[in-house]
Amino acid sequence: MTDIEEKPLNFIRRIIEKDLAANKNEGRVVTRFPPEPNGFLHIGHAKSICLNFGIAEHYQGSCNLRFDDTNPAKEEQQYIDAIQEDVRWLGFQWQDQIRHASHYFDQFYEFALGLIQGGKAYICSLSAQETREYRGSLTEPGRNSPYRDRSVEENLDLFARMKAGEFDEGAHVLRAKIDMASSNMNMRDPTLYRIRKVIHHQTGDAWCVYPMYDYAHCISDAIEGITHSLCTLEFEDHRPLYDWILNQLDIAHPQQIEFSRLELEYTITSKRKLNQLVVDQCVSGWDDPRMPTIAGLRRRGYTPAALRDFCERIGVTKSENRVEMSVLENCIREDLGARAPRVMGVLRPLKIVIENYPEDQVEDVVASNHPQDESMGTRTLPFAREIYIEQDDFREQANRKFKRLVLEGEVRLRHAYVIKCESVIEDGEGNIVELRCSYDKDTLGKNPEGRKVRGVIHWVSAQHALDAEVRLYDRLCNVPNPGAEEDIVETLNPDSLETLLNCKVEPGLAKAAAWTAYQFERVGYFCVDSKDSTEQAMVFNRTVGLKDSWAKMVSKGKS
RNA sequence: UGGGCUGUCGCCAAGCGGUAAGGCACAAGGUUUUGAUCCUUGCAUGCGGAGGUUCGAAUCCUCCCAGCCCAGCCA
Numbered sequence: 001m002t003d004i005e006e007k008p009l010n011f012i013r014r015i016i017e018k019d020l021a022a023n024k025n026e027g028r029v030v031t032r033f034p035p036e037p038n039g040f041l042h043i044g045h046a047k048s049i050c051l052n053f054g055i056a057e058h059y060q061g062s063c064n065l066r067f068d069d070t071n072p073a074k075e076e077q078q079y080i081d082a083i084q085e086d087v088r089w090l091g092f093q094w095q096d097q098i099r100h101a102s103h104y105f106d107q108f109y110e111f112a113l114g115l116i117q118g119g120k121a122y123i124c125s126l127s128a129q130e131t132r133e134y135r136g137s138l139t140e141p142g143r144n145s146p147y148r149d150r151s152v153e154e155n156l157d158l159f160a161r162m163k164a165g166e167f168d169e170g171a172h173v174l175r176a177k178i179d180m181a182s183s184n185m186n187m188r189d190p191t192l193y194r195i196r197k198v199i200h201h202q203t204g205d206a207w208c209v210y211p212m213y214d215y216a217h218c219i220s221d222a223i224e225g226i227t228h229s230l231c232t233l234e235f236e237d238h239r240p241l242y243d244w245i246l247n248q249l250d251i252a253h254p255q256q257i258e259f260s261r262l263e264l265e266y267t268i269t270s271k272r273k274l275n276q277l278v279v280d281q282c283v284s285g286w287d288d289p290r291m292p293t294i295a296g297l298r299r300r301g302y303t304p305a306a307l308r309d310f311c312e313r314i315g316v317t318k319s320e321n322r323v324e325m326s327v328l329e330n331c332i333r334e335d336l337g338a339r340a341p342r343v344m345g346v347l348r349p350l351k352i353v354i355e356n357y358p359e360d361q362v363e364d365v366v367a368s369n370h371p372q373d374e375s376m377g378t379r380t381l382p383f384a385r386e387i388y389i390e391q392d393d394f395r396e397q398a399n400r401k402f403k404r405l406v407l408e409g410e411v412r413l414r415h416a417y418v419i420k421c422e423s424v425i426e427d428g429e430g431n432i433v434e435l436r437c438s439y440d441k442d443t444l445g446k447n448p449e450g451r452k453v454r455g456v457i458h459w460v461s462a463q464h465a466l467d468a469e470v471r472l473y474d475r476l477c478n479v480p481n482p483g484a485e486e487d488i489v490e491t492l493n494p495d496s497l498e499t500l501l502n503c504k505v506e507p508g509l510a511k512a513a514a515w516t517a518y519q520f521e522r523v524g525y526f527c528v529d530s531k532d533s534t535e536q537a538m539v540f541n542r543t544v545g546l547k548d549s550w551a552k553m554v555s556k557g558k559s
Numbered sequence: 560u561g562g563g564c565u566g567u568c569g570c571c572a573a574g575c576g577g578u579a580a581g582g583c584a585c586a587a588g589g590u591u592u593u594g595a596u597c598c599u600u601g602c603a604u605g606c607g608g609a610g611g612u613u614c615g616a617a618u619c620c621u622c623c624c625a626g627c628c629c630a631g632c633c634a
Binding site (some may be wrong): 551 | 560561562563564565566569570571572573574580581582583584591592593594595596597626627628629630631632633634
């Protein structure tokens, strides 16, 4: 018997297994992913999605996608659409139809009536400012609202009239009657309903009172038969209120469990701040490839598999964390390394004329599409007298550590011949504009005899190559924890996007479809941009570079 | 200075009283027509700190320290 090392359970799964063992909830496991449609989903949401849907999958339960749409002023249909696309793209399926908290508005209202009748809620007519003053502080208890002891009849009447639209926004709210002296601020008679004369994206003008999160969320969970309601740490203090509300009602009682949100170094996971970047046009949109949004990562070339793997690797705990970018990058490299066909693309071209190669000759050389996966087959590449190589791959002179082309030195052209640099042509200002080389005819598919050629560089045929634009992305922000800074714009990395306009890629890429991932050998992983690329003007996004131990040596000054 | 929570390797993270998993990162080798991949090796006498209980403590107890969250009619 071989014992496969099981990945240890996270604390939430441990709780669920215990519940299952105790036959709690009759063995059902029902979770939900409850975004507010007020922005695009980001990598932090991916963690929550993977957790909630992953648990449902694993325990053969189900997971609902529910829009937590209780604040119409901030929400939009476009976000509802984008969120569904993102969840589906990540590869998850929600249980039957989409849910909306707004679908339960009638039930919320009925339950509120019940609370009022039971003396558990009252209409408070304090202004927002007064309410704040009555609430007390972290160290001082609050005081009871003067409206706290209104009669049930008066409360019922007022609430009905609030619903009927008789009052202006802010005139009254419905509050739970709990304990103004509680050390938990959330229990100091929290607001349950407020008046908002706003058109709701789902319910139109049907309502002018809208429930608060704390009131709507727990009841939504209960209505849907959620067994485990997973949310982030900042809601820990809300759990007593979650439980209190459900305890007042004759209704199911899901268990709220909190876990820490994901933070990623050098970027932000705050919808508010991401929205600011979009609004201020610091980025091209929610799906700008520099954004940590799911849409941005997708456009950048990240795959669902990589994101899911990432969420698996980072774990689920209650401790605050800020994960290094390298973990995410490793995930996408691993996925694409196995699956992306290899091609050649020259980002910063340097022209080479192979002087001993016949003027008009063009021959096809065979190149494997994946060195470790023969099933991906081969393709042919046109080889001719004039080619482009990478500027970085030539130095007039260099020590032995530099395994590329030097003047009077030899190098292997990937999948093709060994060439030797005979001379360098400069412009008037000392810039190298062209190399004159010779090739060794007897080196196609075999090593030259009597000498060793240490380097291999990529190339494209000058007359056959396609012009392309390549966008290189770097970290969005300059500081590891930009969220801690007062002004997010100040932290933005001015070099987060570098656009290269004169790149040359191999001709076979002409028919490359949007989103398709390729490895440009020796450079990195790229995909065709889904928005800006056309057949006439191709645009590639660099998803992530290849690991580059040479660059590391150079930056350390070892070469 | 009220309440809630968290502190295990540079970053994540197992561990649940029997003597510190794993991943990423990093370092050193090897293979290689990608300086990629792959392979091998190294990387916490230490678990926020101090006491205590125990044959035995990261795990239990006490005290202390640090960090995060809460005073929206946001979620």
